[in-house]
Amino acid sequence: MQFNIYNLKLTMSRSDLGEKEMLxxxxxxxxxxSPTKRGIICSMINSQPDMGVVGEAVSGEDAMRKCWGVNPDVITMDIKMPGIDGLEAxxxxxTERPTPILIVSSTAKVQVKFTLEAIKLGALDFVGVVSDLEKMKEDLLKKIRIASKVKVVRYIEPKKSLERTKIFKSKASPYKVIAVGVSTGGPAALLSSLSKIPQDFPATIIIVQHIVEGFSRGLAEWLDSQCSIKVKEAEDRDFLSPGLALIAPAGNNLLVSSTQTIKLKSIPPDxxxxxxxxxxxxxxxxxxxxxxxxxxxxxxxxxxVEGIKAIKKAGGLTLAQDKDSSAIFGMPKLAIESGYIDKVVALESLPSEIMSLF
Structure with a gap:
């Protein structure tokens, strides 16, 4: 975990809180x-006893200067700004001073695309700007708390690879479906894994990514543009076919029916x-x-954890991401501790591990 200690006199006096609480x-x-949007975000953050705004920036250039000056634990980043935009910042x-970044973006299609590009560049997660400010506040504060505990890594420009073709040479395999569960840090992990899976992969991949409404279709389209395997947002009655990766739509739970088709059902409010x-x-x-x-x-x-247990008890195979490559080693840790995981795998080794099964 990475924590930064700073002088909180930037936002408060020592009389407001005890020294241990301040640290x-x-x-x-x-x-x-946007002064209005910035003010709303600052108000949400400053309403909490365990966090506070240590600086505000109005552009990418300003953000980079402030990042070095105030040494934040977490950055909330807009995308469209004058001068250097949020992507470049x-x-x-x-690249230069890795810090957990949360993209705060609208759910408009073009904004979702830019948000996911920021994830590719190293941003951790995103928060949707929605009309329900209480819902937005809950999501923002939860993700700030998570981001403050994340092990961040330096962004390295990826090498350009040759376009992939149908190169899969399948052996007799008992597996028909790959069920993937992911949350914080998911878009980057999914890109890392799916981009190495060929388009003629002989099984269906089903993915549940914890995500706010308005982003799941954009996530599927973004992954599809970056991967050889076909990626789409799941729809009711979609058939599970080889060479297809389905993303559960936000706002719906995804189930597989006995006819090997997708069944969507609404998520309880609580x-x-x-x-x-x-x-x-x-x-x-x-x-x-x-x-x-x-x-x-x-x-x-x-x-x-319960899903992994069900697959293992049914005779299936179970894998979990290792600690070193996880942005947040929460779900994998609990799955491993349950005793129902067959193998722990580093993210960079996951595609070859999957391919070896077929």
């Missing part, structure tokens, strides 16, 4: 060129995890039994 506060740099910060990894994996275990593979990737919480 525990999460320092946030808020970057947005994210890239430079993650559900803790949205969508549910457990429900998806349990349905895969029920329909496919020993023909299913369950994989738990980076994320916070215990969603997926």
């Amino acid at each position: 525990r506060r999460i320092g946030v740099l808020v970057v947005d060129d 994210t890239k430079r910060i993650m 559900a803790l995890y949205k969508p549910s990894i457990d429900e998806m994996m349990t349905s895969c275990a029920r329909v496919y039994g020993p023909l299913a593979v369950g994989i738990i990737l980076t994320g916070m919480g215990q969603d997926g």
Whole structure:
């Protein structure tokens, strides 16, 4: 875990809190060129006893200067700004001074695309700007707390690879479906894994990514543009076919029916995890039994533990991401501790591990 200690006189006096409480506060740099939006975000953060705004920036250039000056634990980043925009600022910060970055963006299609490009450049996660400010506040504060505990890594420009073709040489394999559960740090982990899977992969990949409404279709389209395998947002009655990766739509739990098609059902308002990894994996275990593979990737919480257990008890294979390559070693850790994981795998080794099964 990475923590930065700074002088909180930037935002408060020592008479406001005891020294131990001050040192525990999460320092946030808020970057947005809109005074109104910036004010709303700052107000949300400053309303909490365990965090506070240590600086505000109105452009990418300003963000980079402030990042070095105030030494924040977490940065909230707008995308569209004058001069250096949020994408370039994210890239430079993650290259020169890695710091957990949360993109705060609208759910408009073009903004979702830019947000996911920022994830590719090293941003950790995103927060949707929605009309329900209480809902936005809950999401923002939760993700700031998670981000403050993340092990960040320096962004390295990837080498350009040759376009992939149909190169899969399948052996006789017992597996028909790969069920993947992921949360915080998911988009980058999914890109890292799916981009190395060929388009003629002989099984269906089903993915549940904890995500806010408005982003799941953009995530699927972004991954599809970066990968050889076909990636799409799942729809009701979609057939599970080889060479297809399906992303559960935000706002719906995804189940596999006995006819090997997708069944979507609404998520209860009080559900803790949205969508549910457990429900998806349990349905895969029920329909496919020993023909299913369950994989738990980076994320916070215990969603997926019951699903992994169901797949393992049905005779399937189970994998979990290792600690060193996880942005948040929460879900994988609990899955491993359950005793139902067959193998722990580093993210960079996951594609070859999957391919070796076929």
